[in-house]
Amino acid sequence: MKPLTYYIDRLITFVYVASLAGGVLVCTTINTDAADANKRIVNIRSVASTTDIDHMSADDFLLDTEKAADKEDLREYLDKLRRNGVNNNTSEDEDALDDEALWADEDVKEDTEDKTDKEKSEEIKIDPDDWHLMLVNKQNPVPEDYEVNLAKINGSMYVDERIIEDIYKMMDAASDDGVDLMICSAYRSYDRQRVLFNNKINKLMGQGLTYLESYKVGSMSVTVPGTSEHHLGLALDILTGSYTEMDDGFGETQAGKWLAANSADYGFILRYPKGKEDITGIIYEPWHFRYVGTEYAKDITERGVCLEEYLKGGL
Numbered sequence: 264m265k266p267l268t269y270y271i272d273r274l275i276t277f278v279y280v281a282s283l284a285g286g287v288l289v290c291t292t293i294n295t296d297a298a299d300a301n302k303r304i305v306n307i308r309s310v311a312s313t314t315d316i317d318h319m320s321a322d323d324f325l326l327d328t329e330k331a332a333d334k335e336d337l338r339e340y341l342d343k344l345r346r347n348g349v350n351n352n353t354s355e356d357e358d359a360l361d362d363e364a365l366w367a368d369e370d371v372k373e374d375t376e377d378k379t380d381k382e383k384s385e386e387i388k389i390d391p392d393d394w395h396l397m398l399v400n401k402q403n404p405v406p407e408d409y410e411v412n413l414a415k416i417n418g419s420m421y422v423d424e425r426i427i428e429d430i431y432k433m434m435d436a437a438s439d440d441g442v443d444l445m446i447c448s449a450y451r452s453y454d455r456q457r458v459l460f461n462n463k464i465n466k467l468m469g470q471g472l473t474y475l476e477s478y479k480v481g482s483m484s485v486t487v488p489g490t491s492e493h494h495l496g497l498a499l500d501i502l503t504g505s506y507t508e509m510d511d512g513f514g515e516t517q518a519g520k521w522l523a524a525n526s527a528d529y530g531f532i533l534r535y536p537k538g539k540e541d542i543t544g545i546i547y548e549p550w551h552f553r554y555v556g557t558e559y560a561k562d563i564t565e566r567g568v569c570l571e572e573y574l575k576g577g578l
C-alpha cells in the first residue's frame with residue numbers, strides 16, 4: 264500500500280503532463296487554423312487584386328462617372344428642351360422625345376444656314392451676256408467687232424478701264440499684307456498674241472515636233488491668237504519679284520498663295536485651275552487671273568468651278 268501522498272503526486276504529475284499535452288494540442292490546432300486563415304486571406308487578396316475587386320472598383324468608378332456624365336447630359340438635355348419649349352412630360356418615348364428635340368434644334372440651325380446659302384446663290388443670276396462673264400477659249404474666240412476702252416496701268420500695260428480701280432485695290436491690299444505682286448502681262452492685241460504664239464510654235468518645231476504637234480502642244484500654254492482672254496483687257500498675268508517664272512512653282516510662293524486666297528475679293532478668279540485642264544483646255548496657270556467682278560468671283564471660287572462650268576449652271 265502506497266502512502267496517499269504518492270497518489271497525490273501521481274495525480275499532480277498526470278494533470279500537469281495532461282495540461283502540457285492539451286496545451287500543445289490546443290496550440291497546434293490554433294496555429295493550423297491561423298495558417299489556414301492566413302492562407303484564405305492571401306487567396307482572397309490575390310484573387311481580389313487580379314480580378315474581382317479591382318474590376319469591381321473600375322466598374323463602379325465607370326458607373327459613377329457615367330452616372331455623373333448622365334446627370335450633366337440630362338441637365339443639358341433639360342436646358343435645351345426648356346429653350347426649345349418642348350414639354351418634358353414623362354412618357355414612354357421620353358428618350359426618343361429628347362433625341363428628337365436635340366435633332367430638331369440642329370435641323371433648325373442647318374435649315375437656316377442652307378436657306379441663307381440658297382438665298383445667296385439665288386441672288387447671283389448667272390448671265391452669260393454680262394461682260395463680266397464673257398467666255399473666251401478655243402471654242403469661243405473674241406468676236407471680231409469686240410471693242411474695249413483701255414486704260415494704262417503702268418509702263419506699256421493696259422487693261423479694260425472698268426477694272427482698273429479693283430486692280431489698284433488688290434495691289435494695295437497685297438502690299439499691306441507684305442506681298443509683292445508684279446503684273447507682267449495685261450491687255451494683248453491680236454497681233455501681239457500672234458507673235459507670241461508663232462514664237463512658241465517655232466520653238467517646239469525646233470525641238471523636233473511637226474507643225475501639228477507643235478500647234479497642239481503650244482496651244483496648251485500659249486493661247487491661239489483670238490482665243491486669249493488677254494484680248495479682252497480683263498486678264499492679268501501676275502508674278503512676284505522673287506519668282507518670275509510662269510510655272511507651277513508660282514502657286515507655292517507667298518504671292519501665288521495670296522492671290523489664290525484673296526483675288527476673288529477684288530473680282531479676280533484663278534482662270535485655269537489645277538484639275539480643270541480637260542475643261543479649260545489650258546494647263547494649270549497659277550499666275551493668270553481673269554476679272555469677272557467681285558460677286559461672280561466669290562461665287563465661282565466658293566463653288567470651286569472654272570468659268571466654263573460656271574456658265575453651264577455652276578456645276
Ligand code: ZN
Pocket residue numbers: 448493498499500550551552
Ligand atoms: Zn495670261
